[in-house]
Amino acid sequence: MIIRAARERDVPGFLEPAAQVEHWSGPMAGDPGFRAAVDRHIGRSTALVAVSPQRQVPLGGLLFSVKEATGAGESPTYHVRRLVVAERARGRGVGRALPADALRRFVRGPGTVEVITFGPDHPGAVASAACAFYEALGFAPAEAAGAGPECGSRQMFRMPLG
Template identity: 65%
Template sequence: MDVRPAGEEDLAGFLTLAGQVEHWFGPMVDEPGFHEAVRAHIRRSTALVAHGRPADGRQPLGGLLFDAGPPTYHVDWLVVAETGRGRGVGRALLGEAVRRFVRQPGSIEVVTFGADHPGAVASGARRFYERLGFAPAEPAAPGPEGGSRQVYRRAVDAAVPVSEAWRYGRAP
């Protein structure tokens, strides 16, 4: 699997990924604000894209938008294609983001589904973050589709090689 910074040519792939999860996150594909958010991350080099082997096709297996401002780093958006789920794509994207962008101790936060949201189990998002050492924190504002959301947070200590631990499936 190849994880690399996204370029403008990857916008269509991000929209394809967004289309697979709009039923959980609300409208994105036809939203100019989402297009601009992806482009802004691409310009800042804080958008990552994962591609598989040629047999996986031309569409990306996953995409990530990351806010690299310490001491609180944010996963702004992380989506893995249906064909990539359970294959380490999300772990690889997040590990690469940490390797590239996390330079100081602090915390990484992500807003994901609340426990009562239908996507909480179906997407595997909460379980995914918990496996990587994130812990549920305070509730967040509901999503655009009206579903509950929750902040997940993970401390980052400069002495712990977080990206290495994630690469090998161990949360420190």
């Protein structure tokens, strides 16, 4: 697998896997706001895509951002905004490889990485194993986050960095 900065032609690599989880997370693939977010991240070079080396077929994608520290002694907060993996690529390390690559590319020095995923009572939390996945990456459950578009609960996960 190759992970690289996403390009405009990679947008289907975000939309296809996003459509595959809409039953858990609410509308994304046809949502103009989601498409605009993908376009913004591509324009900022903070969208990554995993592709198969042979055919350059998208396997998944990640949107990443940083909130710079605003005061002395504060550290930046990094955000995994969206991580999507195509059904055909799940269980092959794509979901682990994308955040690992984002941390290598975008993180400079100490700080905190945050991601919002399904809350523990959300049906998608069990079916997708999202909570266990983020914990295996080193994230710890934090406070509850606002409900998602499908009205399911959401949970913040946080990982401190050196």
